[in-house]
Amino acid sequence: MTSLLIKNARIASEDNDDLLPADVLVENGIITKIGNDIEAESATRVIDGSGKILSPAMFDTHIHMREPGQEAKETIKTGTEAAINGGVTGVVLMPNTSPAIDSAAMVRTIYEIAERDSRIPVYTSGCITKEREGKELAGIDGMLQLGVKMLTDDGDAVPDMMLLKRAMEYASEFDCFFASHCEVLELSGPRALNEGKVSYKLGIQGTPACSEEICMDRDIRLAHATGARLHIQHVSSKIGMETIRWWKQMGAKVTAEVSPHHLLFNEEDIGNYDTHYKMNPPLRTAEDNVALLQGLKEGVFDIIATDHAPHTSFEKEQDFVSAPNGITGLETAVVSLFHHYINKGEFGWGLLVNRYSAEPRRMMGLDPVAIVEGGRAEFILFDPKGETTFSPDFMCSKSENTPFLNKTLDGSIDLVVVGDDILLQR
Amino acid sequence: MRLWQLTVLFNWPLRLINKDEMPSTLTEADISNGVKAIAEQIGQCQPDGDFVLVGVRSRGDEVAARILELLSQKGIEVPMGLLDISLYRDDLAHLNSNPKLQGSELPFPVDKAHIILVDDVLFTGRTVRAAIDAIMDYGRPAKIELAVLIDRGHRELPFAPSYVGIHLETQRLDYVDVKLKDTDGVDLVEVTKKNEV
């Protein structure tokens, strides 16, 4: 029998910012005892958790692993290692690979690669339309039979409203939900940055926030009309947040996510064409940052998801318009949210555990991994006094396209445990 | 032209400051005497005033203006021009930043003119080379002569001045710092020995 004892840690749980000081004993991958002064002799391994926080491990529902098709940016192997490095023990892949994940065969391929290469469970979403082209419906039943829960054309919206409406009506038969990347292409321009002060200064046509807001409203209306469940991805603007709030009050079956970068950064960070701040939807304004944080605290946003989007340095070092959209997020999310928010008292561990561990799992039909007696061990040990430098050596992702590159932030993930296995120990 | 030849030619008590008695500074009076010496030499050689003065910026223009004044007292009225040789320097590629241009003003036809170039210090001769090149781009003068307030020796190019105010013996690496009233607020020449730097 293998056993693990974490001594003197403080336990985080969802929607409760109070941390519970206790020892935690894990036997055969199950938390068998939580209490004070558990005898060290009872465990084969003992880890001192003094001053540290024991939190349920995170789950990220918005990940681009680039495999198959763009393995120079990331693979399922490197991407899942990046997840572990960031305290994330389950991921949902986006289907914009090449070829796109739009059929049972592609889903099976992803599962096979994950089975071979990943130390954590990998889930995938499936396309709404074939090859994400927005023209014909993808093989929805075949994908859902293999356990796919989320249908999305992420990377793009479904421009044809009739097609999206039919997809929603068709899928009402199944246990699945839709996820929307919201954007009206005609309004987007070159999809480089927000329309505003900075787009004027840099001389690049900006994408107005209404491009996202109109599509968001459109998709929720369609879902509401058809009875489909809808999840809104990476909301970037204040009015977008308020749109979701209003629809929730109207009783729509809608959930929404916000990404750390839309909370933490805004268009001013682009400075002199820094492509590490280029993503889609683009960073908006400081006013939007405030509103998004408010939306997160007030529950308008059900989950946090990173939209982990690796790109090679070569691609990102191009000029601003040519460089691809997106930044990596798996390895930086927990530490950066701790550094900027938890450590400054903006919100507590309870909110982080709820939005980045429990709710994402529930959305995917999985059980949360609360640290309770009888529960499965799936947690991280976080040192609030430690620090993390996001050097290329530190990061497991194949790509380095993050604004945190070579920056040092407060907090450190010292241990990641799933069941019997210690996936990471620093 | 050798120094002794000049002295013979002009029969003028040229100020020659030799090594033993060389001061580390020249005063306002020294400078004034130097300018007078040049004006006298020019007056003797060119009494009909059929020439123009061209002062090399900066400070050569101020020396030229003083000579012009003295010549005018002698009844010799000539035009004066200003020459900025910055664009003709041969060391631009070696400078961290290029000298600020002040511009040239040559308010007379350069073609067929008899030009007396005026500068404050004659050292390597590179400024003179630049100045002659610059003038040639304005036209084809009949003749170019050179007048300098101070000749400190150590030529790197084969130039000899036609009119000299002060001969100053220096070491190759000494730094000769000329200050003139209109440009610098004071008339003063200071020689910094290399080992003092």
Next chain:
Amino acid sequence: MTRKDLLDIESLRREEIEHLLDQAAPFKELFTRSVKKVPALKGKSVLTLFYEPSTRTLSSFEVAAKRLSADVTTFDVAQSSVAKGETVRDTIATLQAMRTDYIIVRNQMAGIPLAIARATKASVINAGDGAHSHPTQALLDGFTFKEVFPEPAGKKLLIIGDILHSRVARSTSTLMRKLGVEVAWLGPGSLVPKHGPSEIKRFTNYEEAMKWSPDAIYLLRIQMERQSAPFFPSLREYTKLYGITQERFKRIADQGTYIMHPGPVNRGVELCDEVMEYQRCLIDQQVENGIAARMAVLYWLKPNTGENVRPIEEEPN
């Protein structure tokens, strides 16, 4: 006071702008000589890299570089592999290997000159990038404006036309603001950006803009070809609302307002023929000043390609 690159007006300090405008004058003075060439950049190589066709700006730079005795090479983008999908970064590597001293670049994409400047030791001059910046145009405009108004602070400049897509409007507005000139924009609402600096006045009505009494009017070229979705219904309607028609020109001439234009002009669209003959039309002067301003820029910049660089001495005494 020097820089390696000239990429925009925004990052130039006011003293640097004043310096460059002052330095343009002695270069312009050279144009009156029989020999217009000076040896300042003898032995230096200048590469022009124009991804967008532009006869005027390219020629102006070539003349400026040649009058400084530099060797000018044109990197023919249309003929090179750039057209065949070579990335800008690969082109930059090629340029670096060529060991050129100055690179003059124009690109339809904003930020390309910066990307090149970061990757090369050569001095990079932005000759226009997207709707971002056109710093030498702004300098020649500033130089021309100062020739007419030696004390430009407090004077009023009205820029009319497609401000939204115009790097000229951006750069010239920024430079004029730095000189203390009051700047206003006039154009159709769809072509006047909402998000520009708040100290720039915005007009969408011609009469109201003229009530502001500008000292000079800067007309921009109206380019229908740049517009994927229409920004105004027709050129005819544009001219009616914002063009300098004969009738409007009479009032302008009566008031003695100066006219500027970056060229090439669309006669009958943004201005009528009479404007071109107008005594206070500065368009030709702008072209001549463009060469002087670009010479001043080339003379001012210092590439990192040299080896034995030593501090400046005023003159070797």
